Each structure stands twice: as C-alpha cells, then as structure tokens.
Ligand SMILES: Nc1ncnc2c1ncn2[C@@H]1O[C@H](COP(=O)(O)OP(=O)(O)O)[C@@H](O)[C@H]1O
C-alpha cells in the first residue's frame with residue numbers, strides 16, 4: 001500500500017461566484033488553455049448548464065454535450081467512457097477538451113447532481129486537471145462540485161454594494177463548509193475598474209486578503225472572446241493575459257491536499273445547517 005499503488009486523480013478546480021458576469025468563463029477558459037500549453041491533460045466542464053458560454057468563448061460546435069453523456073450513463077452505467085463526450089479545443093499546438101453544456105433548456109434542467117459528480121470523478125481518472133465552470137448559486141449541483149473540488153476559485157468584482165454583500169455571504173458560507181484552508185482562493189477580477197469602493201475595505205469585510213488580483217481590460221477580454229482565442233494563447237502581451245498566466249503558475253506550484261470526500265446529501269445537510 002505505498003504511494004505507488006495509489007490511484008492518481010486529476011486536480012479539480014471549480015470556478016464559482018455569487019454574482020454573474022464576474023469572469024468565471026473568461027478565467028476558466030484561460031486557465032484550461034495555459035495548463036494545456038504547459039503540456040497538462042486538461043478538460044473543462046461547462047456546468048453553467050442553462051446558459052453556458054464555454055462553447056461560445058472558444059467557438060466550438062459540440063456534437064455531444066453533458067446531456068448526451070448523462071443519457072449514456074443512464075443506459076450503459078459504468079461502461080461509458082466519459083472522455084468520448086468531450087469536444088476538443090485546438091489552437092496551434094495546444095489542445096484541451098470541453099464537456100459542453102446542453103443545447104436546450106429542458107435538457108439542462110434534467111441534469112442530476114449525482115450524475116454530474118460521477119462525470120467529474122471519471123474524468124479525474126483520465127485528466128491531470130478537470131476545470132469546472134459553474135453558475136452563481138448555492139445549488140445542490142454547485143455544492144456537490146464545491147465539495148469534490150481540490151481548489152475552489154471564488155471570484156468577485158468590486159462594483160456595487162449588493163455585489164459585495166453577496167460576495168461576503170458567499171465567502172462566509174464557504175468558510176462554514178469547513179474545507180481545508182488552502183482550498184478556497186478568493187480572486188478579485190477587474191480590479192481597476194472605476195469604483196468608489198476600496199479593495200482594502202472589501203478585504204476587511206471578507207476577513208482575508210484576495211489570493212490573486214486580475215486587472216480590468218475590457219478591450220483585451222472582448223477581443224479574445226470575439227476571436228475565440230483565450231488571451232494566454234495569443235501572441236503579444238496584455239496585462240490581463242500576464243496576470244492569468246501568473247494565476248496558473250501560483251496554482252501549479254502548490255502541493256494539494258486530497259479533496260474532502262462528501263456525498264451530495266451530506267453537502268445538502270451542511271447547507272441546511274448553515275441556512276436553516
Ligand atoms: N478582467 C476583465 N477585464 C475586462 N472584462 C472582463 C474581465 N473579465 C471578464 N470580463 C468580461 O466580463 C464579461 C463577463 O465575463 P464572464 O467570464 O462571461 O463571466 P461569468 O462567467 O462569471 O458570468 C465578459 O464580457 C468578459 O469579457
């Protein structure tokens with residue numbers, strides 16, 4: 001039973017926030033690209049099931065989606081190879097794989113949290129990194145994803161008071177889930193956008209400093225989306241592209257603890273305890 005007989009599991013990084021349009025998809029597509037550029041085997045799961053943007057950001061036309069994978073799992077159980085339901089993203093020599101969000105709303109509505117968890121676990125056996133893009137709610141699915149993640153990138157922007165209030169609720173809730181301290185990484189996006197609220201004040205309110213800060217660069221961000229090429233893969237430097245690369249460097253220089261192993265119903269009872 002030494003280290004040599006242990007199964008290798010890919011690192012799961014989930015991108016989460018309590019407000020929408022804070023950069024989850026922009027950052028997750030760039031992290032997937034940068035890790036793949038470094039030679040890692042990477043997949044990116046679009047679990048923003050109803051309004052997922054990953055395929056749009058990367059200009060992919062997926063033949064199969066998370067819905068098809070769930071259907072196959074229901075039919076064939078453990079014989080399904082999840083990796084066959086992924087769509088490759090390729091740019092020059094860089095390749096990573098995307099599990100696309102369902103095409104239709106009713107399909108999205110019918111994805112089950114337990115099945116989604118099983119998908120992540122299976123893909124963890126095949127990939128070095130499984131990145132998970134999510135929505136901005138403490139849903140049953142998201143809680144399950146937060147639980148099984150190695151790292152949770154909790155993203156926020158400082159714009160209006162309500163956004164900050166929700167960031168505080170989110171950060172406090174994540175703390176109460178009692179994960180390993182290194183698991184939750186607070187990331188501030190669009191840091192130098194025009195605002196009257198100081199980052200210092202927000203850090204005081206949250207009770208801890210931001211792990212990483214990304215600059216605001218609307219032009220670079222929108223150009224990369226329009227062209228379907230993440231910033232870190234484009235030639236020429238942008239401040240935002242450099243900051244995204246730095247973020248990946250910080251993530252990959254760490255030794256990770258094993259993720260907490262909690263099932264969906266346990267996660268749910270946690271939430272009931274917190275909010276109940
Ligand atoms: N650092 C940034 N600077 C400027 N614009 C950004 C930055 N990060 C994200 N954006 C823009 O903000 C919008 C929302 O980003 P997105 O990644 O789709 O958010 P989310 O996935 O959290 O809803 C997009 O139009 C994107 O181009």
Ligand SMILES: [Mg+2]
Nearest residue numbers: 024025048053
């Ligand atoms: Mg998104």
